[in-house]
Amino acid sequence: MRRVLNEMAASGSSIQSSVSSSKAAASSSSSSPSIFTNYALISALVAFTIAQSIKLFTSWYKERRWDLKRLVGSGGMPSSHSATVTALAVAIGFQDGFGGTSFAIALILALVVMYDATGVRLQAGRQAEVLNQIVYELPAEHPLAESRPLRELLGHTPPQVIAGGLLGIITASVGHMIILTCG
Template sequence: MDEAVFTHASSSPSSIIANYPLISAFVAFVVAQSTKFFSVWFKERRCDLKQLVGSGGMPSSHSATVTALAAAIGFQEGLGGSLFAIALLLACIVMYDATGVRLQAGRQAEVLNQIIYELPDEHPLAERIPLRELLGHTPVQVIVGGILGLIIAAIGHLITIT
């Protein structure tokens, strides 16, 4: 491989700060998670710090993150490149998984928790810690997360070209 490629790829740590796709993805994640935190705070008047890192809820931070990454790569590298293709496929897989497997796993956890809750106190499983129920997302939560990610990448693009 060409030595210039290695030199460019291993440039200073400050190049991470200038990495527009990475920054877009990070900002999308932070905005989505913060939105969940503040919506709980406004609705329920309680501070739930788990909302800053937890999965599930509106909007999907997973969808916002991968959409921002794919869109930023598309804006920066063009839509015809391999990097955009990889990022787009990754985004589709993550969003499909959020509305499919993870959503169904959360619904199963809800049913299992209800079964365990109804067990008599002397049953060996009666004192189990409940399973996490909020794992996946509804299609609307994923779509809103995707739109949020696209908006953040577009704003980042406008900032980087000016």
Template structure:
């Protein structure tokens, strides 16, 4: 028996999504953000090798470094929302403000906190062995990003958002 789909059935399908599962997620902003984050983290292994001439796969899970995965993530999210919802969308405004805050924080507070941690680690290393602080675990010093790392992450996010949009 042939099934007839009415216009109202089609409208409900468009609003609530098809009942058939999709292999590829259809939330373009979310997919763009996650892909940008993953690619930026993956690229850190190669940029570390290029800079230090050593392979360090731990960089995949580390913060700091080139490119900024935070910047890539929030820019991909903002661009994908802008492409999907339009330039006048309040969602775009929220995403852009979030992106600006995250990128400003990466080059400001987090970068300087990392530099302070590096200096404190150096001071602790120079303490005599019997000093109570000399056995402390070193502080993480790779926290923030240089402006170049943030810009590279942001460009990566824009590129990924455009690529995901074109492929969907």
């Protein structure tokens, strides 16, 4: 019995030492990456920033006036939502492999966001246009006549989503090439 207890104590200490060394290895490897060097996150944020900046210029081209709200607003060409999630998925694919679970999750997220942008949010924006027109035509004494207009630019047309997706792919690919040449 005493021999069994001694063996259990010895195996327990070897397990404890291997757990300690695993924790040390994990803490040293997890302390080196930083949010500022997170390639997938940076790719997504850069794609978003580029898409929103392009919207500023496309709205100027169409309306011949600068609309700074386009820098933060939704809707328009290209889809910043599509650019962001596509850049994220492609960057994860380059970093962790296109056959991995992380890429699968990011790809499904991207597809859902892009489907939503062309479906639900586009239709909600069109409904807002109709409702705003109805409210505009109400007599002045109607209680809703003074209500604030609904936001109409919510969703995207399929070309806007495709352009955003291509922007995301290009952004992540350029980022990957930069990493390959610098590293």
